[in-house]
Amino acid sequence: MTEPTEWYYAFEGTSKGPVSQVQFDELIDAGVVRENTLVWQEGMDDWLPLGRLRSANTPPARAPYLPDDIPEDPARADANSFTGALKDGFARFVDFRTRSSRPQFWWWCVWSIIISVGAAILDGSLGMFDSQPIGSLSSLVMLLPSLAVGVRRLHDIGRTGWWVLIALVPLIGFFVLLFFFVQKSEDSANRWGPAPRG
Helix, strand or coil: CCCCEEEEEEEECCEEEEEEEHHHHEEEEHHHCCCCEEEEEEECCCCEEEEHHHHHHHCCCCCCCCCCCCCCCCCCCCCCCHHHHHHHHHHCCCCCCCCHHHHHHHHHHHHHHHHHHHHHHHHHCCCCCCCCCCHHHHHHHHHHHHHHHHHHHHHHEEEEEEEEHHHHHHHHHHHHHHHHHHCCCCCCEEEEEECCCC
């Protein structure tokens, strides 16, 4: 009896795996593994694009070096907690390619409100009601991480991050995004990566 085939694949510059043949087929169906995705399985000389592997039917050879300490989900282990969401939001402030779970997103929103209210109180206590320099600075600091968390949340439900632009449509855009943001995460991998922890 032969052992089941295990696959490794490259995703955003890191190797992922091993995954079974069934999981590998699901990743292909979800669009995570595409024709140009580098793949490898035991016995191959080197990593090859999936499309080239399918056409060449390369015979097995030896295994290349693969680091096995690469996490499946790039989020912090505590990203679904109150303080972890803040740390994860700032740590991945330019990550527009992966996913963020519902708790990560909503804890980030709570932190955004706390920081905004704190900045407004500080501006008021310093007598800067008109110019609000601290509030403006805090809004500027929170802008990019908030946008990234929102895009990752849309990815988590299987939608493209471009949907975030619907916020520019007055009133309707807010309610459409709110509807998307409360949706349950997709349980399996999608084209933006594996399902987040939690």
